[in-house]
Amino acid sequence: MKITGARVIITCPGRNFVTLKIETDQGTYGIGDATLNGRELAVAAYLEHHVIPNLIGRDAHRIEDIWQFLYRGAYWRRGPVTMTAIAAVDTALWDLKAKAAGLPLYQLLGGASREGVMVYGHANGADIDSAVAEVGRYVEMGYKAIRVQAAIPGVKGSYGVGRGKDGYEPAESALPYETVWSTPAYLDFAPKLFDAVREAHGPDIELLHDVHHRLTPIEAARLGRALEPHRLFWMEDCTPAENQEAFRLVRQHTTTPLAVGEIFNSIHDCRTLIQEQLIDYIRATVVHAGGITHLRQIAALAALYQVRTGSHGATDLSPVCMGAALHFDLWVPNFGIQEYMRHTEATDAVFPHAYTFKDGYMHPGETPGHGVDIDEDLAARHPYDPKQLPVARLADGTMWNW
Numbered sequence: 272m273k274i275t276g277a278r279v280i281i282t283c284p285g286r287n288f289v290t291l292k293i294e295t296d297q298g299t300y301g302i303g304d305a306t307l308n309g310r311e312l313a314v315a316a317y318l319e320h321h322v323i324p325n326l327i328g329r330d331a332h333r334i335e336d337i338w339q340f341l342y343r344g345a346y347w348r349r350g351p352v353t354m355t356a357i358a359a360v361d362t363a364l365w366d367l368k369a370k371a372a373g374l375p376l377y378q379l380l381g382g383a384s385r386e387g388v389m390v391y392g393h394a395n396g397a398d399i400d401s402a403v404a405e406v407g408r409y410v411e412m413g414y415k416a417i418r419v420q421a422a423i424p425g426v427k428g429s430y431g432v433g434r435g436k437d438g439y440e441p442a443e444s445a446l447p448y449e450t451v452w453s454t455p456a457y458l459d460f461a462p463k464l465f466d467a468v469r470e471a472h473g474p475d476i477e478l479l480h481d482v483h484h485r486l487t488p489i490e491a492a493r494l495g496r497a498l499e500p501h502r503l504f505w506m507e508d509c510t511p512a513e514n515q516e517a518f519r520l521v522r523q524h525t526t527t528p529l530a531v532g533e534i535f536n537s538i539h540d541c542r543t544l545i546q547e548q549l550i551d552y553i554r555a556t557v558v559h560a561g562g563i564t565h566l567r568q569i570a571a572l573a574a575l576y577q578v579r580t581g582s583h584g585a586t587d588l589s590p591v592c593m594g595a596a597l598h599f600d601l602w603v604p605n606f607g608i609q610e611y612m613r614h615t616e617a618t619d620a621v622f623p624h625a626y627t628f629k630d631g632y633m634h635p636g637e638t639p640g641h642g643v644d645i646d647e648d649l650a651a652r653h654p655y656d657p658k659q660l661p662v663a664r665l666a667d668g669t670m671w672n673w
């Protein structure tokens with residue numbers, strides 16, 4: 272099964288997606304997600320100029336060797352752009368191999384370890400009451416687990432909350448929208464939000480919350496403690512994780528479970544976090560962490576330390592990543608939960624897929640491959656629209672972590 276061609280397809284059905292399509296001499300093709308929110312063209316250029324010329328003529332079955340060639344062979348290792356490009360190749364090759372075998376991808380990984388993949392949705396509110404109502408809407412849709420975010424009073428552009436449009440999509444303008452961050456206002460507000468949600472919806476529903484890298488370790492420890500009575504499923508990205516040792520301090524002070532990893536691209540980003548059992552869930556994804564080939568190494572390391580997976584699944588990860596992630600999730604022994612932020616109808620139309628949602632669980636389907644396709648004619652009708660993620664500043668103007 273020789274690779275005869277590879278192309279990058281960029282489309283914007285409401286938001287930007289980058290897809291790699293690899294074709295073979297068998298008349299088959301595989302696709303992989305290559306979307307890096309706000310930095311799409313960097314990955315596209317890396318693929319077009321530096322990766323695709325290396326693929327032509329290779330045996331598409333040699334997934335591991337191609338992965339090693341692109342990783343070791345590049346000399347300049349790791350980083351989000353490189354690892355997203357490698358992930359796109361890897362995902363497309365797994366898609367091809369599974370199609371060649373006539374099997375859904377999860378069967379090649381080792382078969383199903385469970386009947387369905389528990390997912391969590393996003394309930395966002397402009398205030399506490401609307402967040403509580405939004406949780407109710409997700410409960411009615413069947414979700415067993417729900418992430419809750421609400422606008423902090425007096426704080427411009429709180430993370431995770433839409434600003435008057437349908438659906439939350441943070442990359443909303445060509446140049447970054449400037450938000451303001453106030454740690455004192457947030458630390459005062461967050462426990463009140465979860466008081467109200469637990470009071471309205473009871474003890475059974477699983478609740479999650481994303482701090483989005485905003486706190487220092489000691490502030491994160493304080494929030495974790497304050498939220499212990501609300502029994503969160505996890506507190507996410509409570510402090511930046513470039514310094515993995517920072518989590519030692521958080522861990523010493525709270526039993527609230529911790530999740531980290533949506534911006535990680537390598538096993539080395541989380542080695543200390545996992546080996547010292549500083550986290551409970553690792554959120555690395557197929558698209559940003561080197562594809563299925565690398566993510567399964569991360570998951571295997573995590574399994575040794577009872578750390579479970581909780582892959583990122585925001586709308587900037589395309590349905591192609593979602594499909595591949597669901598195959599991974601159905602197999603991976605130490606699965607925890609999968610994020611599922613629903614795509615728009617326009618996006619789903621460009622990416623027809625076999626995966627389904629029912630009663631809080633998803634299934635990748637039984638279509639050979641990862642079960643996600645791209646309608647190229649429709650994709651071509653949605654040209655690229657440059658958008659970047661917001662930035663955050665403190666009240667005095669100091670740049671902060673968005």
Ligand code: EZ4
Pocket residue numbers: 308441481483533583585586587660
């Ligand atoms: O801000 O994917 O848990 N989900 C998140 C996301 C991220 C976006 C950035 O592109 O934190 O909403």
Ligand code: CO
Pocket residue numbers: 481483507508533
């Ligand atoms: Co997050």
